[in-house]
Amino acid sequence: MTKIQLTPMLDIDEIKQILAEVPDPEVPVLTLDDLGIIRDVSIDDKAGTITVTLTPTYIGCPATAAIRKMVSDALTDAGYPEPLLKEQLIPAWSTDWITPEAIVKLETYGIAPPGTGDDNEPRRCPNCGSLEYQLVSQFGATACKSLYKCLECKEPFEYFKCH
Numbered sequence: 001m002t003k004i005q006l007t008p009m010l011d012i013d014e015i016k017q018i019l020a021e022v023p024d025p026e027v028p029v030l031t032l033d034d035l036g037i038i039r040d041v042s043i044d045d046k047a048g049t050i051t052v053t054l055t056p057t058y059i060g061c062p063a064t065a066a067i068r069k070m071v072s073d074a075l076t077d078a079g080y081p082e083p084l085l086k087e088q089l090i091p092a093w094s095t096d097w098i099t100p101e102a103i104v105k106l107e108t109y110g111i112a113p114p115g116t117g118d119d120n121e122p123r124r125c126p127n128c129g130s131l132e133y134q135l136v137s138q139f140g141a142t143a144c145k146s147l148y149k150c151l152e153c154k155e156p157f158e159y160f161k162c163h
Contacts, residue, residue: 010043015050015080022074025066026142027160029109032067036097039088050075050083055093057144058163095162111145112159122159125150133157 019041020033032038032054040053052071056064068085075083095114098106103113112122124131130152137147140158149156 010045010048010050010080012041012043014078015043015075016041018074018078018080019052019071022070025063025070026144027106027109027111029105030102032071034099034102034105036093036099037067038071048081050080051086052083053086053088055088055091057093059089059092061144063142093163095160098160106160110157112148112157114160114162120162122148122157125153125155126157127155128153 019038020031022032022038024030024032024035024037027035035057037054037056038052039055040051042051042053043049044051052075054064054067054071056067064087071085072082075081098114106113107126110126112124112126115121115123122133125133125148127150130150132151133148134151135146136149136156139145140147144163145158145160147156148159
């Protein structure tokens with residue numbers, strides 16, 4: 001007797017919900033969806049395939065491989081077929097794609113969210129709210145963050161750089 005393998009019904013809303021829960025590997029308080037890294041999700045019911053389009057925060061981001069694996073694992077763990085993963089580099093990722101909820105999550109987590117001006121400076125210390133701080137290093141734990149020190153509470157903090 002030949003066993004027939006059925007392709008699971010692909011539910012775009014459920015797939016998007018699963019992907020909305022995938023954490024960022026470098027800032028786990030945020031999801032890939034919070035950061036705007038997941039650019040598109042499409043399904044081909046006839047072929048039984050899922051395509052997920054991702055835009056890394058910058059070209060050469062070392063977390064890209066981890067992000068791809070986490071997206072693939074999230075869908076396969078939920079019973080969906082392994083997705084086709086595409087990278088979209090144009091337009092380049094921008095901090096403008098970070099959701100307003102993610103801005104609050106960053107600050108609550110102790111990372112200063114991206115600023116709004118051309119100066120690419122934090123708005124305030126995420127620990128105490130002080131406007132007095134100094135740059136310690138242009139690069140923090142990851143290339144997309146800078147390291148600052150608050151001159152009031154004396155605590156170091158990272159700043160998620162604008163780009």
